[in-house]
Amino acid sequence: MGKLxxxxxxxxxxxxxxxxxxxxxxxxxxxxxxxxNLAVSGEHAVMLAVGHDVFIEDLNSTNGTYINGKAIKKQxxxxxxxxxxxxxxxxxxxxxxxxxxxxxxxxxxxNPANPVTIPPPVxxxxxxxIKVLNGGAAGREVLLTKAVTTVGKPGVxxxxxxxxxxxxxxxxxxxxxxxTVNGSQIGEGVxxxxxxxxxxxxxxxxxxxxx
Numbered sequence: 566m567g568k569l570x571x572x573x574x575x576x577x578x579x580x581x582x583x584x585x586x587x588x589x590x591x592x593x594x595x596x597x598x599x600x601x602n603l604a605v606s607g608e609h610a611v612m613l614a615v616g617h618d619v620f621i622e623d624l625n626s627t628n629g630t631y632i633n634g635k636a637i638k639k640q641x642x643x644x645x646x647x648x649x650x651x652x653x654x655x656x657x658x659x660x661x662x663x664x665x666x667x668x669x670x671x672x673x674x675x676n677p678a679n680p681v682t683i684p685p686p687v688x689x690x691x692x693x694x695i696k697v698l699n700g701g702a703a704g705r706e707v708l709l710t711k712a713v714t715t716v717g718k719p720g721v722x723x724x725x726x727x728x729x730x731x732x733x734x735x736x737x738x739x740x741x742x743x744x745t746v747n748g749s750q751i752g753e754g755v756x757x758x759x760x761x762x763x764x765x766x767x768x769x770x771x772x773x774x775x776x
Contacts (some may be wrong), residue, residue: 567583568583569588569598569648569656569657569658570655571655572653573652581597581714583619585614587611587612589612590608590609590650590655591606591609601652605628605650606624606627609623610622610650611624615753615762618641618736620640620642620738621639621640622737623638623639628650631649631650633634638719638738640715641734641736642657643727643729645658649773685696691724692775692776693709693728693774693776694707694708695707695771700768702769706774708736715767716766716771717740717765719739722739722741722767723738723740724738727755732757732758732759734756734757735751735755736751736755737751737752737753746762746763748765758775759775760773
């Protein structure tokens with residue numbers, strides 16, 4: 566699933582594999598990841614594993630939780646994200662899981678020690694954006710160029726759209742009610758987006774456009 570690499574002043578302190586649904590982080594000794602520093606709250610943040618995805622949620626900590634320099638409440642982690650808590654840096658790394666099987670070519674004089682492999686096809690990601698369909702911002706279009714784009718109204722309802730090698734996925738981040746895609750409410754995990762999907766988030770309708 567992945568692991569967390571904890572470092573201080575560019576020196577790696579520990580590596581923690583994510584093996585549980587909940588991995589807690591804080592100053593108290595009962596946390597899964599204990600960081601004994603006054604800048605870290607007793608119960609600072611929690612990593613939530615949902616399927617193959619991992620979210621990080623700040624537990625109303627005193628000094629906050631940051632990802633790549635930006636304060637967050639809850640966010641889907643992507644490979645190489647750096648979580649910043651005080652002076653500590655926690656890098657999230659995904660275990661390599663090949664999404665293809667290498668094809669082995671057998672030829673006369675084939676040597677098993679030196680198999681010939683066919684490289685996987687290169688998939689090009691089509692550019693994507695979301696277009697606001699109603700309200701004062703109707704017609705506004707936002708390009709999805711970042712690894713994770715957060716949309717919605719903080720404190721009311723927030724979702725994130727993550728860019729992956731296989732496409733774009735939507736996940737719920739904050740709010741009592743979850744957003745809907747084409748009229749169906751999404752759950753706690755992620756949902757793949759396809760061209761033309763209508764997202765309803767905090768009363769705002771947006772269309773996902775790709776291609």
